Amino acid sequence: FMREMGYPIPRSVLWDFEGVNATEDIDKVMKDALLCAGINYPVVIKPNQRAQGASVFKVECESELSDFASDVRHSREEWIVQEFVAGRDYRVVVLEDEILSAYERVPLHVIGDGVCSVRALLKQKQARFAQENRNTVLTLSDRRIPRKLARSKMDFESVPAKGAVVYLLDNANLSTGGGSFDVTALLHRSFGETAVTLTKDMGLRFAGVDFIVEDSIEHQVDKYWIVEINASPDLENNFPIDERHLRHLEVCYEKILRAMSKAQ
Numbered sequence: 001f002m003r004e005m006g007y008p009i010p011r012s013v014l015w016d017f018e019g020v021n022a023t024e025d026i027d028k029v030m031k032d033a034l035l036c037a038g039i040n041y042p043v044v045i046k047p048n049q050r051a052q053g054a055s056v057f058k059v060e061c062e063s064e065l066s067d068f069a070s071d072v073r074h075s076r077e078e079w080i081v082q083e084f085v086a087g088r089d090y091r092v093v094v095l096e097d098e099i100l101s102a103y104e105r106v107p108l109h110v111i112g113d114g115v116c117s118v119r120a121l122l123k124q125k126q127a128r129f130a131q132e133n134r135n136t137v138l139t140l141s142d143r144r145i146p147r148k149l150a151r152s153k154m155d156f157e158s159v160p161a162k163g164a165v166v167y168l169l170d171n172a173n174l175s176t177g178g179g180s181f182d183v184t185a186l187l188h189r190s191f192g193e194t195a196v197t198l199t200k201d202m203g204l205r206f207a208g209v210d211f212i213v214e215d216s217i218e219h220q221v222d223k224y225w226i227v228e229i230n231a232s233p234d235l236e237n238n239f240p241i242d243e244r245h246l247r248h249l250e251v252c253y254e255k256i257l258r259a260m261s262k263a264q
Contacts, residue, residue: 001202002198002202002226002229005198005201007194007198007226008224008225008226009082009225009226009227010044010082010083010084010085010225010227011037011038011039011082011083012037012039012080012081012082012083013033013034013036013037013039013080013081014048014078014079014080014081015029015030015033015078015079015080015081016078016079026069027065027066027069030065030068030069030081031062031065033081034081039081039082039083040083041059041060041061041062041065041084042058042059042060042061042084043058043059043065043081043082043083043084044056044057044058044059044081044082044083044084044170044171045057045058045059045068045079045080045081046079046080046082046171047077047078047079047080048077048078048079048080056170056171056173057144057170058084058170058171060151064147067147071143082227085212085225085227086212086214087212087213087214087215087223087224087225088104088212088213088214088215088216088217089104089105089106089172089210089211089212090102090103090104090105090183090191090210090211090212090213090217091103091105091208091209091210091211091230091233092187092191092192092195092208092209092211092217093207093208093209093233093235093252094195094196094199094206094207094208094209095205095206095252095255095256095259096196096205096206096259097196098196098255099184099187099192099195099196100235100252100255101182101184101235101248101252102182102183102184102186102187102191102192102217103180103181103182103183103184104180104181104183104217105172105173105174105178105179105180106172106178106179106180106181107167107168107169107170107171107172107176107177107178108138108167108168108169108176108177108178109165109166109167109168109179110122110124110125110160110165110166110168111160111163111164111165111166112159112160112161112162112163112164112165112166113160113162114159114160114161114162115159116159117156117157117158117159118149118154118155118156118157118158118159118160118166118168119140119156119157121160121166122138122140122156122168125138125177126138129177136174136175136176136177138177140156142169142176144169144170145168145169148167148168148169148170149166149168152166154166174234182245183217183218186217186218187217187218188217188218188219188220189220190220191211191213191217191224194209194226195207195209195211198226198229199229202229204229204231205259206231206232206233206256206259207229207230207231207233208228208229208230208233208234209226209228209229209230210226210227210228210229210230211224211225211226211227212224212225212227235249235252235253
């Protein structure tokens with residue numbers, strides 16, 4: 001729908017493995033679909049009917065695609081595959097004609113101290129989440145993490161250098177341990193207008209519009225993509241929660257409740 005309305009989105013294709021069981025058959029279905037759609041590696045694969053970044057994969061090459069086929073051979077889900085577009089990840093939350101908030105998202109990562117292993121740094125991060133009353137649970141069994149580490153020739157026992165940033169996932173969802181930075185006051189008018197117009201064009205009053213921007217959302221730029229529109233965006237997106245953010249959340253919820261009451 002977004003492509004037909006002229007919005008810039010990554011090239012995408014939908015995979016349905018119903019009736020396809022063997023790993024090699026799934027592998028062939030995926031590779032044929034990529035070829036037909038003209039999509040080159042790397043690609044991003046995500047389930048069509050899940051949320052919060054669950055089972056979102058970045059696949060760099062054919063061998064990784066074959067590994068993915070092996071993992072999902074018993075799945076009966078639909079999967080969306082999109083060409084990977086590089087840039088900064090933002091969500092803009094819209095309520096009717098108003099921008100409620102905008103924030104930049106970064107994937108789950110640790111910062112090396114020259115002493116602790118990746119595993120230990122992750123445990124420290126989980127402890128900080130608990131201190132901040134953040135309910136995100138970091139799952140060390142998530143098969144995406146060792147694959148991401150392996151691309152940098154690392155594993156859970158590797159000790160990153162002091163100050164080194166080690167990214168552990170490719171997706172920046174807060175539910176999988178990602179972080180966020182409030183950029184509401186910095187949002188360029190052009191992105192706000194695009195988010196509001198798209199929300200209306202999709203028949204929604206409340207939505208989260210996800211942008212990948214090659215430069216920054218603070219400026220008007222030509223090169224950006226819309227990778228998702230979410231009809232039920234989470235508003236509790238800034239951690240740690242301080243008094244200013246709590247008040248901002250209260251104001252947002254008040255506006256949403258007033259909009260709901262007017263609709264009734």
